[in-house]
Amino acid sequence: MIADEPTLARLMAQSQAGDRQAYTVLLTEAQLWLERYFRRRVAPAQMDDLVQEVLMALHHKRATWDSSRAFLPWLAAIARYRWVDHLRRVYRNEEEALGDHDAAEESEEEAVLARMSLERLFVHLPDKQVEAIELVKIEGLSIAEASHRTGQSESAVKVNIHRGLRKLAALIEKAE
Amino acid sequence: MTMNRAPNPLIDALAEELVPVKPMTMRGGMAAVAVAVAVTLVLVELFHGMWQDAFAGAATPFFWVTNGLLAVLGLASATSVVRIAGPRVGNRHEAPQWALAAVVVLPLAAIAALLLGHSDESPLADRYGLECAQLSLAFSLVIAGTLVLWLRRGAPVSLAVAGFHTGLAAGALGAAAYGLSCPLTGETHLGIWHVVPVFAMALAGRFAVPHLVRW
Numbered sequence: 001m002i003a004d005e006p007t008l009a010r011l012m013a014q015s016q017a018g019d020r021q022a023y024t025v026l027l028t029e030a031q032l033w034l035e036r037y038f039r040r041r042v043a044p045a046q047m048d049d050l051v052q053e054v055l056m057a058l059h060h061k062r063a064t065w066d067s068s069r070a071f072l073p074w075l076a077a078i079a080r081y082r083w084v085d086h087l088r089r090v091y092r093n094e095e096e097a098l099g100d101h102d103a104a105e106e107s108e109e110e111a112v113l114a115r116m117s118l119e120r121l122f123v124h125l126p127d128k129q130v131e132a133i134e135l136v137k138i139e140g141l142s143i144a145e146a147s148h149r150t151g152q153s154e155s156a157v158k159v160n161i162h163r164g165l166r167k168l169a170a171l172i173e174k175a176e
Numbered sequence: 177m178t179m180n181r182a183p184n185p186l187i188d189a190l191a192e193e194l195v196p197v198k199p200m201t202m203r204g205g206m207a208a209v210a211v212a213v214a215v216t217l218v219l220v221e222l223f224h225g226m227w228q229d230a231f232a233g234a235a236t237p238f239f240w241v242t243n244g245l246l247a248v249l250g251l252a253s254a255t256s257v258v259r260i261a262g263p264r265v266g267n268r269h270e271a272p273q274w275a276l277a278a279v280v281v282l283p284l285a286a287i288a289a290l291l292l293g294h295s296d297e298s299p300l301a302d303r304y305g306l307e308c309a310q311l312s313l314a315f316s317l318v319i320a321g322t323l324v325l326w327l328r329r330g331a332p333v334s335l336a337v338a339g340f341h342t343g344l345a346a347g348a349l350g351a352a353a354y355g356l357s358c359p360l361t362g363e364t365h366l367g368i369w370h371v372v373p374v375f376a377m378a379l380a381g382r383f384a385v386p387h388l389v390r391w
Contacts, residue, residue, distance in 0.1 A: 018196035027187040052186055059190045061331035061391070063197040064262045077263035081333035172333045173267040 003029045009071040016062060027055055030075060037079055042086065043140070054082050080121075080172040087137050088165055121171055129164030132157045205258030205326055209345075212322035216315055216353045224311065224357040236361040242282055242370060243355040249275040249374070250319075250349030253341045257323045260338045261330025269337050272344055279348070279371060286367030298364070305369035308358055312373040316350025320377070327389040335386035343381020347374035 003011070008029060014022035034051045042050055057078050065074050122130045128150075135146040136157065147154045220226065230239065253272040260269060290298070299305055323342045332338040351370050358370070 015194065016197050016199055018194060020191045020194050023194050024187060024191045027190060028184070031184060031187065055186060055190065057331070057391075059194075063329070064200050064331040066199060066201055066262050068201075069262070069264060073265040074263060076265045077267075077333050078331060080265070081263070081331075170334065170336060173263060173265055173269075 005070055005072055009067070012062070012065055012071050013067045016065070016067070027058070030058060031055060033072075033075070034079060037076070038083065041083060043138075046086070046090075050082065050086050053086070054079050057082055077173055081169075084165060084169050084172065087133070087168070090137060121168055124171055125164050125167050126160075128152065128156070129160040129167070132160035133164045136161055200261060200326075200330055202255075202258055205261065206255065208322055208326055209254045209258065209319070212319045213349055213353065216318050216350060217356075219318070220315055220353050220357050224354070226357050227359045229359070230356065234359075238363050238366060239355075239361040242366040243352045245275075245279050245282065246348045246352040246355065246370070246374065249279050250345050250347075250352060253345035253348060254319070254323065256341045257338060257345055258326060260332045260334055260341070261327050263331050263333040267334070269334065269341065272341050276344065279374065282363075282367040282371050284367075286364045289363055299368040302365055302369060304360060305365060308354070308360070308365070308369045309373045309376075312347070312351040312354045312370060313377065314350075315354045316346040316373070316377055319349050320346035320381070324385060324388055327385070328391075330389075331391065332389055335390060336382060338389060339385030340378055340382040342385045343378035344374065346381070347377025350377070 003025075008026065011022045011026035011029070015026050031051055034054050035047065038047055038050055054075075058075065061078065065071065122133075125133075131150055132146060132152065135141045135149060136143060141149065143154050143157050146152075146157045150157065152160065227235070229235070249272065252275040256269045256272050259267065286299070288294075320342060323345060327338055327342065351373055355366070355370055360366070
């Protein structure tokens with residue numbers, strides 16, 4: 001079981017004061033919480049890297065948590081920010097690797113779970129943007145494959161991914 | 177509370193290098209804004225001199241309305257920027273929008289006065305208009321720099337809003353501070369030339385600041 005909000009807030013306050021023992025517990029709890037938070041939002045193979053990135057961000061930006069406010073909404077905002085950044089990087093990597101279709105296939109169940117977990121933010125996006133991001137970012141299709149599947153041109157797929165990610169970035173704090 | 181699992185070396189490393197930090201609070205951020213505004217007012221006094229007669233009753237009501245609305249817009253936007261530095265799911269940054277809507281009334285009123293024949297001062301024939309706009313922009317830089325530094329220390333996740341509100345805050349507070357030194361009180365001069373720099377700074381902030389504060 002992961003610690004509750006008051007416990008996490010207390011640990012974070014102690015961490016800001018320099019208590020290393022409290023910080024170790026906090027980071028361990030945050031790691032568990034993030035793994036659960038991201039479980040259906042990223043491919044399992046990328047989970048560890050993303051969690052580590054958020055833990056690093058938590059460390060470097062720990063002064064930005066105000067003890068008069070809740071801890072988990074602060075952590076969730078940082079996690080979403082890093083997640084959107086992660087989606088952008090995946091896209092760039094795929095752009096560079098166009099033509100390489102040897103990536104390991106993920107199970108359909110994992111893909112479905114990943115798709116469902118993003119719906120909460122996706123409800124604010126037009127269907128075509130959601131479709132393009134889901135196919136390319138979650139299911140791992142190439143731009144050409146996504147174009148064939150959706151009937152959108154390759155340019156339209158790229159534009160819809162680009163615009164969708166911009167909107168996701170704008171929704172990081174808003175979408176509850 | 178924590179499940180048994182393989183230790184994460186990163187957690188040990190981060191804990192090892194932990195040092196106490198001073199939390200960034202709203203109070204601290206607003207204090208920084210207050211200092212920047214005070215420095216700006218001193219600079220206006222040093223380089224341009226306040227319009228002392230305004231405080232003796234020479235200014236029109238429109239003078240105080242314009243500078244007052246600009247100050248409110250600047251304060252609302254600066255508060256938003258300070259808050260954005262500490263991210264949180266559930267944050268809303270909407271207060272500046274309403275203050276901005278109120279300020280937009282100023283140029284609209286000036287244009288309406290011109291079109292309806294209530295004013296004969298064309299903004300294009302205003303020989304001091306451009307100078308006032310440039311000085312307003314110049315006097316917004318200290319506040320802009322302060323807010324950007326605050327955001328760089330912080331963890332903003334709404335970068336576009338952060339940039340737009342930084343521009344609004346700096347532009348509006350700079351224009352209000354400079355406005356106290358300008359003896360021209362016509363609605364066209366104030367409504368156009370003292371407000372346009374705010375829009376210019378907001379646009380500049382929207383596109384420049386995200387690059388400066390991304391993390």
